Amino acid sequence: MDEKCDIAILGGGPGGYVAALRGAQLKKKVLLIEKDLIGGTCMNRGCIPTKYLLHQTQMLRELKDNTNIDGPLENLKLNWTRVQEGKREKVKKLVKGIEFLLKKNGVKIIRGEARLKSERELIVQSKEDTKIFPDKIILATGSESASLPFLQPNGEKIITSKDALELNKLPDRLLIVGAGAIGLEMGTIFHRMGCDVTILELTKNVFPGIDRDMAVRMERLLKAQGLKIHTQMKIEKCDLKNGAVVLEGINLKTLSRFDFEADKILLATGRTPNSAELKGKDARLEFDPHGFLKVDHNLETGIPGIYAIGDLIGGKLLAHKASHEGIIAVENACGKTRAMNYSALPSAVFTEPEFAYVGITETEAKEKGLSVFTGLFTLQANSRALTMSKPDGMVKILSDSEERIVGAQILSPHASEIIMEVTLAIQNGLKLSDLSSVVHIHPTLSEAVMEAALKANGEAIHMLNT
């Protein structure tokens, strides 16, 4: 069975399916090839199911923390089986919605794994092989959990986030390797469900990449919730002992050896691109040392007409980065010339409070020798945070020497929503005064953004400027 099309897209995740829909809007004949589930990792075993689990468990936690409740709180439990069913139902609904949109937009879905045969020919192997002759190709094959040499996931004692989301039975003791977004969200979910959770991180901070003052505050808040977090822990060995798994290694701070025992180990040490199949296919396809495929500013690979997006090309492995790159790549495939602006790319971890950031950090600015102004405002002086009994977060805004906003870090409930105002400001080259002169609704957490911008100029209203 042969297929001709304008654009073939390999991978139906948030990069690929968005590119397909946009291509269809631009009147192209689009083929979307997916070997597994439409929606990819994000929708089926990443962002979406974790957000459902976080929301469900957060409700219970807030209630149990509330001293104004009369009644037998200790007997309240979330039913993990029903929670898992609820999660699957939400995911299924979203996947069906995307499939409906693809169909209505005239995008044909081909199920199977595509291999690049030549620069204008793809082969999808299934019962009957399909040859596809596209005019343009978008590679959006995503990534999968990375592993360590002595710590290979086996779906039983050593698991990935994908396995963790499908667990039918909760482990008593869970050991998580890595305190990035995935490790912290998974730790939060399973801790709230009643598991004894320990997180081990190799670097100095939780959520590596953010400023230390924010990371320290975040670690303190998570620990206060009952999560056990240890940083600077270098793991060297994994053993089985009486049915339990044991991790051994060295504490880089104290130089003493450690060992931790648990029922399961969850690997959250990053992700690796699904690029093996492409390697060696064509010398014009180049890869970085981690296996990420190289593209130019317009997201085109070394082969003209073949674009790549999302986790496959590296940078921040975020669904919304992939979606946005999908739109840009497909528009370029349709003759436009668009580039991606990574200076206003926000990201978040959905713990409680959430942490979101965008642009450069103070640490990065220092490393690059850039002079930045910083405005830091703590939620203790934000009235909405106080009414929510959540006064522990903070907001940091960074500007360059011309007062142009260049970065923000927000530790606050709903930080993932609040950061968008600053993201829009960065994207449009706005200044501190543009942010601080906007009327913010009272009482909202967003008022802390305005105050942080004022603080950078020594003009905060709700805290001292000295």
Place this chain on the structure above:
Amino acid sequence: MDEKCDIAILGGGPGGYVAALRGAQLKKKVLLIEKDLIGGTCMNRGCIPTKYLLHQTQMLRELKDNTNIDGPLENLKLNWTRVQEGKREKVKKLVKGIEFLLKKNGVKIIRGEARLKSERELIVQSKEDTKIFPDKIILATGSESASLPFLQPNGEKIITSKDALELNKLPDRLLIVGAGAIGLEMGTIFHRMGCDVTILELTKNVFPGIDRDMAVRMERLLKAQGLKIHTQMKIEKCDLKNGAVVLEGINLKTLSRFDFEADKILLATGRTPNSAELKGKDARLEFDPHGFLKVDHNLETGIPGIYAIGDLIGGKLLAHKASHEGIIAVENACGKTRAMNYSALPSAVFTEPEFAYVGITETEAKEKGLSVFTGLFTLQANSRALTMSKPDGMVKILSDSEERIVGAQILSPHASEIIMEVTLAIQNGLKLSDLSSVVHIHPTLSEAVMEAALKANGEAIHMLNT
């Protein structure tokens, strides 16, 4: 006791105290005169205590709505006495914080009610009269609950929102007159606490002033929660019957008569300015028919050097409007020339979901003969809303014929935070494409803002554009 100062501010609400702090930053000697509580209505008996009560009751409601909970939910109750104590504690903490900031900034607080004696002399009556001779004056005396001729609050059967917030005992049946922000928030709080709540509204819509499609959706969602809401209800009479209060009137839709019985009636029919004391003082002080004091673009009254801000001057009676006007008035009093931009003034009602809006509505645009583009996106297609099991809201974005954003209405959890991105866009004259080209974090509710902006151009990704 005589006092000289650069600026005297009458009223220590969110308009007055913010003006005082900003004046102090600008090195002026500032006197703040308050007859009651620093923080005013907003902090002591408005925005802040209601937000605490909304947050507390929302937690219980979410849990009770959650079918994944195992355990005796029916026995769970919020302890109203402890909730009230918690509320008072939060408010007290905020008021103390503001008093601390005022003191540290060198603002002197005078307790008492000030009267304008001449354009440069104030008298504050207390045990010992104080004469104040300020160079400039800012009037920030706020507003109080309005009443109807046959419905006068008495603190017992007929109460205001101020009384409602201090109730030690919950009424079994509560009748609320007015479905504006105050009526809807109060109704939500007392309904969640287990009271039988009925809200009567004179106009066609809940939250008068917003577009009908949003109002209809909002009314449906609130009714589904168990609130009884009746619109187009003209109240004509109030009686006492066997210890209960009875409201009688005519249903303007059916022209049939109605009567409702309750234990208490809460008046939420708007607010009236505290301007009586100023009337007849000086012919240069002018008032509109509702008693609001008139000011020019720079917030100066007819008397040079006397400014007025907040609820006293009318417009939208919002704490954040008052605060912002406070900053502008005090900067003008210090020699700057700043005007207030009301085209980017957002407001919100903190129901669940929240409703927030900014700029012009479709209805207003039609009335003014302006041609606008509309992008409407429903949260059913937003994955974060789905993970929260709250898919019923929607986002509407309006642009003018040049695609400049001129308004937005958001019915969504956290709408009061999400609206800030659009507010910043309006304030800076940004276009639909400026909003839709910004990368939004996935999964967030804010993605619906991006999709609504795309929809206005027929380019939405996650819904059909036909």
